[in-house]
Amino acid sequence: MLELLSYDFMQRSLLAAAMVGGLCSVIGVFVVLRGLAFVGAGTAHAAFAGVALAYLIGWPPLLLAILFGLVTVWITGWVEEKGTMKLDVSIGILYTTTMALAILFIGLMKTYNAEVYGYLFGNVLAVTVEELKTISALSIVVLGIILLFSKELYFISFDQEMAEASGVPARMMFFLLLTLVALTVVVSLKTVGAILVFAMILIPASTAYQLTHSLSTLTWYSMIIGITCAVGGVLLSAVWDIPSGPAIVLLSTFLFFLSVLLSPKRLRHSIGSV
Amino acid sequence: MPASSDPIIQFDHATFGFPGVIALKDLTLAIQAGEFIGVIGPNGSGKTTLCKAVLGLMAPVEGHLRIFDCACDELRCHHRAKIGYLPQKGVVDRNFPVTVLETVMMGRYGAMGLLKRPGTTDRLIAMEALAHVGMERHKDTALGHLSGGQQQRVFIARALAQRPQVLLLDEPTTGLDMTTQHNVIELIEHLHQELRLTVLLITHDINMIRSRVDRLILLKTRLYAAGPPGEVLKADILREVYGKDLVITDKDLIIVEDYHHHHH
Structure with missing residues (x-):
């Protein structure tokens, strides 16, 4: 175990996992509270389509992933605001469309490209120094913005109309939140992959949700759980020689079910109903 | 009673709605600082529209609405903060x-x-x-x-x-038991007096507020009647607005049976 930690690649992947785990679980709090869970999933697949296109035409993958991710969340937000279509329907359409585009782009490639599939399933053990720098920079930007606007983001997650009525620029904050979700997804793509990033956003926040009734405590719990699962998952994957993405997600799921069983909310409820 | 002569909320022939749908038509109404106003009317009569308009969330499609002497679509954050809002339960x-x-x-x-x-x-x-x-x-x-x-x-x-300065309450007693309803209304009355708040109280329960408010506003997609409760709560006016949903027992007690509301 200790010997493993002395390898450069292992140190890099643990650092990347900790950052992605922390970032996803903090943004996840707002995603869970504002009811945007599927926006995360939709965005991840859109970003993956961006990556596939980038490899097809020889552009930087990160750039197109961000572009595809942002366009998807903004369309989703705009549709929700207009109220012309249910959110789950619009996301469902965008999700499948972008996935179809991804498959199309991959199909158009002349040769098999393993790197593209890396973005679909994630491989934290292969994170390079360059990628680590990008992850750090984007994580600082996203967490910094969340810290600056946390009170407004909490308020719109609680009740957007109320927030707007009391003088908070709620619409702007909603689109800011969507933008941060897209950036988080893109940051995490290489590490955990398009399919599993959704779990990293959703599960730690939902686990923390079981354990507290306070907003500020919720965020701290979520972050601690997110980092623990990401780091723990990477260590498990190295020790047992299993893929890192599933290791992280299954560890998170295990903790989630544990929190449901031990939830003070649930215990209180069952005591109350006796 | 009105504390100053300048109204803090002024509707001037204001019509609200969406293309093809009129929610509230040609409303002219001035609300003075310090008034305690009850807003009543059947479902779909424009009560919630009035609420959104006062919050500055909905601008009139025709006419004018001025809040704190600003056009309502010019309301800035610090103006909005001057209106305290209690949304409907369940929202x-x-x-x-x-x-x-x-x-x-x-x-x-x-x-x-x-x-x-x-x-x-x-x-x-x-x-x-x-x-x-x-x-x-x-x-x-x-x-x-x-x-x-x-x-x-x-x-x-x-x-x-x-x-x-203004407290806007959308059905604050819905879903509460009778004692709690009374307590909440008493609290609102108390706050109105102690903090000199202008209160706009939207409600289905006419009996609960009739003895407490300065003025009642009766809506049915337009301003049907406005004035002291004694002037608005007349059998002929109410029968016109509520139709067969209105039951009058004895001379004083007026019960409005709102089927959509109580039997969903």
């Missing part, structure tokens, strides 16, 4: 993981502005608001652990934490 997720004090502190956010952290003063104002509704002992309790009436008190405290 807000009551199991949201938030404590009572955290909920009330949200009332400070609008006036505080972006990029500022809540400080000691904001905390004091929030605690003062909780004291006004008699909930200061519960400040660290989870919102979801409170009863319906207590939750309403907390939401009223959040509105008070804005240090508002």
Whole structure:
């Protein structure tokens, strides 16, 4: 175990996992509270389509992933605001469309490209120094913005109309939140992959949700759980020689079910109903 | 009674709605500072539209609406903070993981502005608001652990934490038992008197408020009647608006049976 930690690649992947785990679980709090869970999933697949296109035409993958991710969340937000279509329907359409585009782009490639599939399933053990720098920079930007606007983001997650009525620029904050979700997804793509990033956003926040009734405590719990699962998952994957993405997600799921069983909310409820 | 002659909210032939749908037509109405106004009317009569308009969330498609002497679409954050709002029950997720004090502190956010952290003063104002509704002992309790009436008190405290001039309450007693309904209405009356708040109270329950308000506003997609309760609550006027949903027993007691509301 200790010997493993002395390898450069292992140190890099643990650092990347900790950052992605922390970032996803903090943004996840707002995603869970504002009811945007599927926006995360939709965005991840859109970003993956961006990556596939980038490899097809020889552009930087990160750039197109961000572009595809942002366009998807903004369309989703705009549709929700207009109220012309249910959110789950619009996301469902965008999700499948972008996935179809991804498959199309991959199909158009002349040769098999393993790197593209890396973005679909994630491989934290292969994170390079360059990628680590990008992850750090984007994580600082996203967490910094969340810290600056946390009170407004909490308020719109609680009740957007109320927030707007009391003088908070709620619409702007909603689109800011969507933008941060897209950036988080893109940051995490290489590490955990398009399919599993959704779990990293959703599960730690939902686990923390079981354990507290306070907003500020919720965020701290979520972050601690997110980092623990990401780091723990990477260590498990190295020790047992299993893929890192599933290791992280299954560890998170295990903790989630544990929190449901031990939830003070649930215990209180069952005591109350006796 | 009106404290000054300048109205703080003034509708001037204002019509609200969406393309093809008129929710409230040709409303002319002036609300003076310090008034206690009850807004009544059947379902779909435009009560919620009036609410959104006063909050500055909906501009008139025709005519004018001035709030604090601003056109309503020019309302800035600091104007909005002057209107404390209690939304209808059910609009807000009551199991949201938030404590009572955290909920009330949200009332400070609008006036505080972006990029500022809540400080000691904001905390004091929030605690003062909780004291006004008699909930200061519960400040660290989870919102979801409170009863319906207590939750309403907390939401009223959040509105008070804005240090508002106007208190706008959308059906504050819906879903509460009779005793709690009375307590909530008494609290609102008390706040109106003690803090000299202008109160706009939207309700289905005419009996609960008729003896307490200065003026009643009766809506049915337009302003049907406005004035002291004695002038508005007349059998012929009410029968025209409510039709067969109106039951009058004895001489004083008026019961409006709202089937959509009670039998859903």
